[in-house]
Amino acid sequence: MPKILVIEDEATIRRVLIKILTEENDTYEVEEAEDGLVGIEKIKKEDYDLVLCDIKMPKMDGIEVLEAMKKIKPEIPIVMISGHGDLDTAVNTMRLGAFDYISKPPDLNRLLNTVRIALDRKELVVENKMLKKKVSKNYEMIGESKAIEHIKDMIEKVAATDARVLITGPNGTGKELVAHWIHQKSERANGPMVEVNCAAIPSELIESELFGHVKGAFTSAVKDRAGKFETANGGTIFLDEVGDMSLSAQAKVLRALQENKIQRVGNDKDIKVDVRVVAATNKNLKKEIEENRFREDLYHRLAVILVQVPPLNDRREDIPILVDYFSNKIAEEQGTAKKSFSPKAIKLLKEYDWTGNIRELRNVVERLIILGEKEVSENDVKLFASK
Secondary structure (H helix, E strand, O other): OOEEEOOOOOHHHHHHHHHHHHHHHOEEEEEEOHHHHHHHHHHOOOOEEEEEEEEEOOOOHHHHHHHHHHHHOOOEEEEEOOOHHHHHHHHHHOOOOOOOEEOOOOHHHHHHOOOOOOOHHHHHHHHHHHHHHHHHHHHOOOOOOHHHHHHHHHHHHOOOOOOOOEEEOOOOOOOOHHHHHHHOOOOOOOOEEEEEOOOOOOOHHHHHHEEOOOOOOOOOOOOOOOOHHHHHOEEEEEOOOOHOOOOHHHHHHOOOOOOOHOEEEEEEEEEEEOOEEEEEEOOOOHHHOOOOOOHHHHHHHOOOOOOOOOHHEEEEEEEHHHHHHHHHHHHHOOOOOOOOOOHHHHHHHHOOOOOHHHHHHHHHHHHHHHHOOEOOOOOHHHHHHHH
């Protein structure tokens, strides 16, 4: 159950905020604090999912609360409550790290919508932090070939910028891995990394998935929902298999890239977003453009930097390193002793035609570890690695 703290010195406003939050959504647990000092003490002792904080308060004002929170628990979103004369200050708090602001007297729909989006963002940030260590292990870039060293060098140069990147290459080569490296080495690393598999989402739902929707926009839209661009605000959105996106969705993505604004499905209100876009595809987008299946203007927006990930057959010298890496990883996952591979087994694996690339090699190594002898032999490879 999401836990919300309301810091407000005016008892009347405090009661109104609590009433709106508890009556409209009985899944919220709401606590209150009559000033900033009490609020900070509560934040130190309790874990909250969201804080609503007045700007003008005695003892400790909202700006001081915001600055203290960012040092104590920076992952908690804080929404500022502003009187009419505080609007300029409220806008400035956004630069200091506030999630948003609402005006007094609070508008019910504006308040609830802000709360929902803030809680969605908090959940995503926490999830990203929890997965940070796993991500760094799961997305290691293994290899010493010239092709891999070239990609690593490109990532080092590109990551520090906000330049959009288009990653190309066959299925199973590690395009997702490159995208994660770019994000982790960027200034946005502490922000969310949101992935969208454009090929896995039906064309009629892709716009809602990317940009969100409002209640009633279509039959199954029973409530307002933030899209991936909104939840990626301040971070990176990874559009995997972008070549499979519908032309209609492409047009909206193009507008988002041009104007840094989106519109939820069923609403014409602009929402500003600050998102770095990294895209990937296994298709030849220039050919898709010629056949009118992909917008040329969107291609040029996405392909500021092009990263070509080579197939495994073009970097066979990395196979021994990859086999050793997967052997260690699989043994760790299964809680078993690591198996070694004989030189002849490795030699045979290097000669295979790896049409499924890294993904296929990983599956074959796992199969050989399960079915092979204590030391995986050439014969094991012939028996169990056949296609």
